[in-house]
Amino acid sequence: MDHDNSLLGTLWRHLEASGFQTAIQQHLPPGTDLQQGFQEFKLLAAKLGLEAYEAEVRGVPLCTAVGDEQNFPTLFRIHVGLRDVFTLEIPKELQGWAEQSMALGASSSDEFQKHLGRMATDSTLAAGERALARFALFELLCASLFFADYAERGQLAAFGVERCDLEALAQKNLTLWLQLPAEQAVEVRPLNIMLAGAMESLMVRGEIIQQQVLTWNVDMVAEAQQRKILERRLQEMNTPDALLIRNAVAGLGLLDEQYVTIETLQEQHSIVLGGTKRNTLDQRFKRIKVSIADGKWPKRKSKAIIDLALPQFPTEDEE
Structure with a gap:
């Protein structure tokens, strides 16, 4: 596992460093094999990569694919599931680990997103692995926009900004980042760059909507x-x-x-x-x-x- 530079191998090492395995192992039935769980997770990741690559080949943007349960069931399930998990009550036995991970997550997050950026633009990687990295970047950007939406406490929804709008915004900025020269893309933190662009677009849209609100009737x-x-x-x-x-x-x-x-x-x-x-x-x-x-x-x-x-x-x- 130490020499596994795949996306899943890197993620697993980050989880190990965060103490996740230790935290969860204490509350699992005796004999539970986390390594077996990791192997099943790898199978899921392979399905995600294949579906993400299929969407790419067919010219279907990820923001569309994650809403297409019939043609891209794994992308759909994981996209919806990740969004659901953000507001799910954390089990008490994992709250300490979660709080510690959030407090220490900034530096490891920088390293992880740079690794994702390199994988997403590496033409020597298998197509499925590269597509998986791009999907991961898309989901991280969607998550960041979800948090921004949450921080507005319903204001964006009141202005007619729907979840699909945020997903389309994530897709737009992922596409723009992927169009950068490869040598330039790998030198930056991709999520930070894409999020900055998305938030700027969101602010511009908000200003336009606020002007439109002035013309709204009472109803x-x-x-x-x-x-x-x-x-x-x-x-x-x-x-x-x-x-x-x-x-x-x-x-x-x-x-x-x-x-x-x-x-x-x-x-x-x-x-x-x-x-x-x-x-x-x-x-x-x-x-x-x-x-x-x-x-x-x-x-x-x-x-x-x-x-x-x-x-x-x-x-x-x-x-």
Whole structure:
């Protein structure tokens, strides 16, 4: 593993250095083999690389591929799953590790993104490995924009900026970075460069929208305010609760999203909902509806990754 310079090998070494294996091993059943888990993770990465390369060959941008469950199921599942994990309550046994990793992550993050940049532009690499590195950069940029959106507390959604808009912005800046001469690209931290470009575009768009808001009528302003409040409340929920409520609200036509059955919701968000029985989800949804009817919107009871990344926003137990 020490001499494995693949993307997965590098990531595994970063996890080892962060103490992840030690932290999680203490809470797994005796005899659990993390190395076996790593091998399964490598198989998943191979599927991701192949699908990312297929999208590249077919001329399908990643921002489109990650939303195409039928043709790119692995890209779809991982993209959705990563987004879901950011607002998922961290198990208590891993909170200490997560806090320490976030505090120490800046320097290792720089090294990792530079490594990704080299792999994403290395013409000597296998096509699947190179495509996997590009997908990883895309996801890191999407995550950064997700955090920026969260920090706005629903304001972007109120202005009509949807998740697909942020994904398209990530794609645009990834494409621009990949067009740099290879020798120039490897000398910079790619994520920092792409994020700076994306945030600049987002600021310009925000300024344009703010000018348009001046022409809105009372009903449009009220609708935007309601959307902002809804997004803020969804942001504060544990992921399973937020998914159930967001889907229900979409079913009422209050969101520009497609309502799906609970079974489909489980399939689409398999990382956080896949192992839950349908009856359990039904009961959970009923409890949430009763709570909301009483004026008590559910909130996370413990920290999620997003709370560690943006500690200025308190969780329920800190308010």
